[in-house]
Amino acid sequence: MKKVLHVSKYYYPFRGGTEQIAQDCVNALMGKYEQKVICFNDGDDDEAADVDGIEVIRAGCFMTVASQGLSSTIGGKLKGMMKTFKPDIIIFHYPNPFVAYYLLKYIGMDTKLVIYWHLDIVKQKILRNFFRGQNKRLVERADVLIATSPAYVEGSPWLSSAKEKCRVVPNCINAERLQESLEVNAKAVEIREQNKNKIICLAVGRHTAYKGFKYLIQAAHLLDDRFQIYIMGKGEETERLKAEAGNDRKIHFLGLVDDAELKGYLTAMDIFCFPSITKNEAFGLALAEGMYYGKPAVTFTIPGSGVNYVCLNGEDGIEVPNRDVKAYAQALQKLASNPELRERYGRNGKKRVKDNFLDSQFRSNLRLVIDEL
Known part of the structure; x- marks a missing residue:
């Protein structure tokens, strides 16, 4: 049985988009390949434990700089894995520049390298320039570069420079997790x-700048009182967003909620708001989840992102110019005034997700890429 080593920043039970996809990759290859995972620990101690029967080696992380973990032990652990586990294939989740240094140093010539390119480093301009040489070596060494959408291949200078190595594997949602229940319906x-x-409008996500919640709030100020805007999640921008909302009684912050409450709001909503504004939103998993509930979405145009690939303008929802608050408000008003349009876009969106972005399709797509190696 061929051996696959997954290299991720963190891993379950740590929650995050990259970590979820890393776990999806492991699950997709379960039973067909022998697998191990190496990652940072969400703390300063080294640990090793099984998750769903797969050994996960966690290296203690002593600090984080610009969202990148630093560890004194992960280099040695990765070197040891190359000698003892001897992986045939490594799936490396990018960006993770600190670990990439050790990966390039210790990977054997006979080991195939798959780089799961989640996103370009955009916001951290100093880091982006500092790791330019490393990115070049990663792309050259890679046997396969996985992108989450065709738009990201075209929009990323690194992926577009090596299109012959690129394979598109769209992210997936777990339909089983999103199933309704008596509690959810109630x-x-x-x-x-x-x-x-x-008109119930819902937005879900971490409160960080690229998620664009500020622009949703500004659009909400232009709406009449038939609208109710619910914003889930929290983050470093939460208090600033609450200040932006002021005393607007249409806007409600729900904080972090459990799955039952999340699904309750997804079921009850009329419109899903996804106001992300930069390529840091490489795909939009929460967008696909919202569409799965058969409701239309309103998005901004994000060149090079997969958001406008997930939700097609004029078919599954409405896309408006980036950061155009007035246009966003007008899109919400148009959908609010036209129940038939909401129903049609919602129906189309759910079909698009079921046809393209479920875990069954992800499993098939990823296995095809790995089996080719």
Whole structure:
């Protein structure tokens, strides 16, 4: 049985987009390949434990700089894995420049390298320039570069420079996790009762700048009182967003919620708001989840991102010029005034997700890429 080593920043039970996809990769290859995972620990101690029967080696992380972990032990652990586990294939989740240094140093010539290119380093301009040489070596060494959408291949200077190595594997949602239940349906009924004769708009995500919640709030200020805007999540921008909302009674912050409450709001909503503004939003997994519930979405145009690949303008929702608050508000008003359009876009969006972005398609797509090696 061929051996696959997964190299991720963190791994389950740590929650994050990259970490979820790393776990999806492991699950997709389960039973067909012998697998191990190496990653940082969400703390300063080294650990090793099984997750779903797969050994996960975690290196203690003593500090984080510009969202990148630093560890005194991960280099030695990676070197040891090359000697003892002897992987045939490594799946490396990028960006992770600190670990990339050791990967390039210790990977054997006979080991195939798959780089799962989640996103370009965009915001950290100093880091972006500092690791330019490393990126060049990674792209040259890679046997396969995985992108989450065709748009990201075209929009990334690194991926577009090596198109012959690129394979598109769209991210997936776990439909089983999103199934309704009596508890969920009861919660949805309660939410609708609380918002009788209102248009319920929902936004979900970490409160960070690239998620664009500021622009959603500014758009909300232009809307009439039939709208109710619910924003889930929290982050470093939360207090600034609350200040931006001011005393606008249409805007509600829900914080972090459990799965039942999340699904209750997804079921009850009329419109899904996804106001991300930069390529840091490489795909939009929360967008696909919102579309799965059969509701239209409103997005910004993000050149080079997969967001406008996930939700097609004029078919599954409405796309407006980036950061154009007035246009965003007008899109919400158009959908609010046209129930038939909401129903049609929602139906189309759910079909698009079921046809393209479920875990069954992800499993098939990833296995095809790995089996080719």
